[in-house]
């Protein structure tokens with residue numbers, strides 16, 4: 189028996205104390221094992237109250253057992269679900285007893301459930317995928333649904349889980365296959381090749397493919413934002429109001445606000461939802477150079493961490509303090525910060541200049557300082573915060589509040605779609621070429637088809653699967 193065929197067991201509910209704790213077992217055939225566990229058969233899909241007992245017949249737990257007979261189960265194998273009382277000690281006793289019974293031998297000297305072992309993370313879902321219960325994008329959506337940090341993300345994940353994203357990918361794949369068949373079929377008729385490839389019909393198919401591809405990429409991009417969120421870092425000089433802004437954005441007092449420079453030293457991170465889009469906002473230590481005034485060790489580390497966080501950010505909210513716009517020391521530090529940001533040349537970082545403390549300083553007075561597109565706010569009064577949120581939403585590429593039909597996607601899917609786009613582009617260039625090469629066109633279309641197949645797992649490597657399912661929780 190190889191690893192992949194071994195029966196597996198895991199606690200499927202969250203760690204800790206709960207009302208109910210679920211233990212799940214999946215294997216190719218569990219009938220005999222069920223008989224050994226409860227001294228009876230279980231009717232498939234019927235909840236039965238059962239008592240699990242020790243070797244000496246003393247009870248361990250009274251639980252609800254449900255048997256899902258293959259292939260009508262989550263994994264596609266036989267699955268037994270035990271809903272016991274949700275205490276960590278009890279659940280490990282249940283697991284222990286289940287393993288023990290699996291190892292018992294029958295009259296013929298055979299183990300009741302040979303090879304039963306603890307499941308690896310995501311192994312139930314991996315089996316569901318291997319048994320074609322879910323395609324790969326759907327299996328990923330299972331985890332995205334569990335990890336969804338906003339309602340909108342959860343809605344998108346369930347759509348992907350139910351196959352909305354896969355359907356679109358498959359529809360595009362069908363279009364590619366159709367065109368490819370067409371091209372391949374005419375390779376054998378050299379005298380008609382050119383006429384064919386320049387035909388109206390091919391042109392129509394190509395433009396339909398391109399249109400569909402653009403649409404999927406756009407939706408997948410938004411879908412990726414929904415699952416992964418946008419990393420926003422609030423940075424600026426000490427006392428600019430970064431922690432205050434963090435607090436108004438999150439609607440909670442999570443960061444300490446004082447007028448003592450250098451209060452925030454460690455990075456605070458909070459996920460906030462703006463119209464259902466998750467933004468992971470980090471409050472950082474105030475940035476300043478040590479040229480004017482030496483920094484203490486802790487502050488130094490805080491500033492270093494702030495810079496590191498900025499490098500990983502999608503959006504930098506560079507917060508300025510309007511009340512200090514005429515302070516030369518303040519302005520000097522601003523120049524220093526801008527210089528460092530510029531020198532760092534952080535790719536894809538969107539910088540949003542935000543001017544704080546409008547309640548005490550009129551931004552118009554400082555008009556020359558405030559650049560176009562910059563926002564002015566008061567973290568104290570809340571003025572301008574809504575506009576700031578709208579701007580963040582725009583930067584995330586998700587202006588619309590209409591999430592109808594929005595599904596989730598991952599970076600991996602986008603990478604594959606971009607490869608498809610490149611192949612389709614090359615194919616098109618060949619089609620438009622004076623001397624089109626049909627073999628090359630067919631090859632590009634084949635590669636595009638492969639990349640689409642990677643999304644749904646039609647073509648996938650062992651490594652990729654390992655990587656994907658390792659990110660799952662145990663028992664799922």
Ligand SMILES: Nc1nc2c(ncn2[C@@H]2O[C@H](COP(=O)(O)OP(=O)(O)O)[C@@H](O)[C@H]2O)c(=O)[nH]1
Nearest residue numbers: 427428429430431432445446447545566567568
């Ligand atoms: N008047 C005014 N004061 C603010 C505003 N935002 C922050 N402050 C004050 O500025 C000081 C520094 O704020 P804090 O959020 O700790 O700044 P940080 O060092 O950038 O995190 C505190 O005394 C805040 O109360 C604002 O919008 N208006």
Ligand SMILES: [Mg+2]
Nearest residue numbers: 430431451452
């Ligand atoms: Mg602070």
